[in-house]
Amino acid sequence: MVLSTAMKPSKYLFSCRRIHHHHHFPSVMTINANLSSSQSQILSIRESLLSRQVSATQIVESYLTRFSLTEPHLHSFLHFCDDSILKQQAQDLDDKIQKGEENLGPLAGVLVGVKDNICTADMPSTAGSRILQNYRPPFDASVVRRIRELGGIVCTVNPWDLSRVPGGSSGGSAAAVSARQCTVSLGSDTGGSVRQPASFCGVVGFKPTYGRVSRYGLMAYASSLDVIGCFSTSVVDSAILLHAISGHDPLDATSSKRGVPDFTSHISSINIMHSKPLKGLRVGLISETMKDGVDYGVKSAITAAASHLQDLGCIISEVSLPSFSLGLPAYYILASSESSSNLARYDGVRYGNQALSTELNALYEDSRAKGFGSEVKMRILMGAYALSAGYYDAYYKRAQQVRTLIRRSFSAALDNNDILISPAAPSAAYKIGEKKNDPLAMYAGDIMTVNVNLAGLPALVVPCGFVEGGPTVLPVGLQMIGAAFEEDKLLKVGHIFEQTLQGCSFVPPLVATALS
Amino acid sequence: MASSLFRNFQTYPLLLSPSALFRRNNGVLFCTLNSTTQTATQEKQPSVQTKVSPQSKVKTVDKLLKDYEAIIGIETHVQLSTLTKAFCGCPYNYGAQPNTTICPICMGLPGTLPVLNSKVIEFAVKLGLALNCKLSLSSKFDRKQYFYPDLPKGYQISQFDIPIATGGYVDLDLPVEFGGGHRKFGITRVHMEEDAGKLLHSGNGSYSQVDLNRAGVPLLEIVSEPDMRSGIEAAEYAAELQRVVRFLGVSNGNMQEGSLRCDVNVSIRPLGQVEFGTKVEIKNLNSFAAINRAIDFEISRQVHLHSQGQGDSIIQETRLWEEGAQRTVTMRKKEGLADYRYFPEPDLPGVLLTEEYVDSIRTSLPELPEMKRRRYEDMGLSMQDVLFLANDKNVAEFFDATVAKGADMKLAANWIMGDIAAYINNEKVSINDIKLKPEELAELIASIKGGTISGKIGKEILFELIAKGGTVKGVIKEKDLVQITDPAEIEKMVDKVVSENPKQLEQYRAGKTKLQGFFAGQVMKASKGKANPVLLNKILQEKLNAKN
């Protein structure tokens, strides 16, 4: 068949810009002066830039060097699509500093890794998948635009592969932060794909409340569950990054119009803490997350974390969420249903790979057959089935009812507790391919996180301990779940927890070697 | 990226070449009638047309029609004239160069999200109220999923189980020339949705291209109850919807541009039968006349088949109206119900209306066609006049404005329906395009009534004002057109004419009395048409008969 380009794209207009103005983010961002740069990479970068100890160019170069040292061992999938783009951003910043412009954005000089299912205008978002090969978005996601406006240097991370499992799909973003290939990074969390990799990689992972951060520019998987989240090596850095990207966006009708508090202002510096900084904080340990099927080592680490919180003054109690086990099937039905719809646009007609075909249906079938991996195809089939006439009530509708139950039971538990805690995953990191032939086991790995997405709540994962595994130990993360839009509370608790945890280094040994 | 936007691909050959399909399907149809000669007769016309000569067919069908009842329902899509599309900031201009009013959102690029244009809700509420519907204070959007190249997201944002408005009706009056009569047709529902793009097929059908200018343009779909029984009723229902959307200002209602699109469902059943017959859908109806004729054709076709014992040949299908051939032909068969896998649109919050909002729109509604018609009727106008004046929003406004300026209602109607309408028709313009202002028409009418000018002069002034504008008084003054009503002045002119034409006077007095017309003409000419004709004739007659 003939492919013609008779309609010249020169007439192509992005007329929407005429109407859609700017993201209504807070225009000024301040950072709590009590925080010390030893607790935050972002703050330490800022300090050294302002004191002119180092230039932004030097910072970027050091990241590039570290990248070349660590990437061959780690395969964190961080890809600097073009070093010159990063160096240019750094140079612009240095020029600004040179001219004496004190008005540096709070993310100045911060290298922000962005998972490449989040659109970036100057870099290809091939999304690692055949169906989007050579695709270059013509716009920045709202969060990316905001990061740039605040001085951040953006690079893309982790080819999001439609042929791969989305659970854990932000692994590259987590690994890149863990390996200090970038300062902080953004991932997406549909069912735990920020929190699980954070737990596996020993970094901080934050999934904000649904609606807190604009999804405009995030390639949708399951629209009612997808949230953009942060990875960092400290809770303070997550707080700074989250604050930068939060707030209502006129381009996302599901983004909340609630005001954004300064997430860092609740975070106190370690030296002004008293002995029981979390005195009276009611913490509920979700009993369903500490039962059979959860690794012994994980349970021990969480129990230890709970007693550490108790030492900090928290009142720990067990809380039962009766609908907890229903979360997994409900999640898989809803996520598959929505993704079967969201992935329909990858049809090869307008962008991405188009199969050669002489007939329309064959064009669709071939483009999609070649473009999607088998796991994604399975999800699309499951989702289409759950939405079909005659099955809708039994699957999709019922799953929505379960979702309401889950929301209610979380809400009740959070009426009696300030935060809830649980493991971030039932086990430490498993090898790639380990669960390939056992999809149910793989899905079961999401049990700790999917309920939180169904309820739309914010959750923070902080490294809390290790389990034995392989040649070395593997990190375990503690998940803290808060009430909707109470990110500040989670960040405060997480920061104190992190700063008071003694004798734990979550820098991977390999990275530590490369760094020294 | 832009270079990969414009792809070509082959569409269903079925859709590209309806005539090929027509042959094939009529072949099938024919086969059911003449199963023994299947292959040989594939290419022939269907038996409906081959077996009976046109004249005798008309007679037969007319006779048959009396034994049947047609059931007609209409789905109408109205394109809203909002400044921007439903979910992005792009404008829409009919006829624009392909793909010039598009953006990442209406192109459905990955990562983009819809944000509802609040005007869409306002227009939906307006129409819902105008159609006497019950509004859903809490409705939502759903995704209707199917694959087609003009649908960039792979789904259409629409409303499924909770439409914004339900259970209304329209009132209308059938045209007098079609027998007249008042009708009330039920409205099942009105819902909001977005339009799809357009496919442009190459001349030889070897490839197609996508134009996404129309993608995301807001639509209201109006579903009627199956209350109509004939082509004219259906056409008038559609015309009334057009009037309503135009009166409300929510759409230009233009059928040729596709701003108002009607899909008609037709079935028939023998009189007295309770259950409905098989429903056939007709598309490609680009005018009210087409709706009327297509339905009547389809009713005849179905009645004929049914009466021949071929009721089974009426199948659930979509048929296309061929304007040239004045017939419907098979477009595609409906195999079971399409499963669109509807589910609530997760990218958009629910649509919540407050009573106050609805009330504020209700009180701001303009006078609607039905209200106008009843008002004009109450004013004492004939139904013919009522329909003429109320059917066109601009004409009605002109009429109302003229009457509001104190003009005699009947005379205003006559001027508008007579000379003004004639001018508009000849020049193919709208009443808004003429330079005559309603207040001047009122002035003109008053001037004639008050005797300042004659009716004849009035007509001249009217055309002057239509073409050039200005005021009645100005034209009268400028051209010195005030009617001469002073008997002495007229008498002077009569005397002069009579004395200048002794020969004619003699003939008149000899009995050739029809020469009075000649004298009257001469006097009128002398007065430059300004003499009051009644006075003129009275005085003239006195003079002519004076010495008898």
Ligand SMILES: [Zn+2]
């Ligand atoms: Zn647009």
